Amino acid sequence: MDTNSIYNEVHGLVIHEMKYKNTSKILRVFTRELGKISILSQGAMRPGSDKASLSNLFGMNNYCLSKGKSFYYIRSGEPLNSFHRLSQNLSSVVCASFVCELLDRTMFEESPYPEVFGLTQSFFEALLITQPSYSDLLIAFIYKFLAYMGYRPDFTGCLSCGTSAESAYQLSISRGGVICRHCGGAEEGLYAMNRLEFRHLNQLLYLPLVEGTAHGDSGLPIDRKKLLGAAIAYLLEVMELEDLRVIPWLQTIKIL
Secondary structure: OOOOOEEEEEEEEEEEEEEEOOOEEEEEEEEOOOEEEEEEEOOOOOOOOOOHHHOOOOOEEEEEEEEOOOOEEEEEEEEEEOOHHHHHOHHHHHHHHHHHHHHHHHOOEOOOOHHHHHHHHHHHHHHOOOOOOHHHHHHHHHHHHHHHOOOOOEOOEOOOOOOEHHHOOEEEOOOOEEEOHHHHOOOOOEEEOOHHHHHHHHHHHHOOHHHHHOOOOOOOOOOHHHHHHHHHHHHHHHOOOOOOOOHHHHHHOOOO
């Protein structure tokens, strides 16, 4: 990209903020048009700054940007959705932080992923729904995210013998799909699922994000803690991540 290029109509979500000097912030913003970028928001912390509303964590904004040698700079912009209501609920904050940290750790600089951006936008909008099933939202996001990144798990049948999915009830982290109980043996990293849990998982994977999670906790005998733990374990394995800092918070608020 040429130095001092101008970029209009850049839609982005602030996924990380850091104070810079006394009055400015360095932001990492996941955008639809440019991918993950770093923005130096000059004077964002000054009282009355017109950049303050464009520089808050979880803020979805429409930016006009210029490109310098090391950073993008905000020329103007407008907030689209601050998602400020997320701060009223600790579970929402932790789930949003999980997704932001994941994007920050996995997205390459200036490489657009429009499908992942759309998924992320839907996830944040779903967090505002009254009493969502946070575990379902995270499970659905993780598997859909992995599918867009080329790591979609195979839930069509046993990876070893081809037994139909109705009988394949163990997720194998190492193999990236399900295997039947007969083929599992003593393999490590297996997460057993009953028939109801398997169908629930497929619903989360194949239905649109909000539709698949809209019913929340139905009271059915589904071990969401186990299903989310399996999803996170698979995510860490295939994306080669040692850990995510926010995972202990998921455990603290009993999502895990």
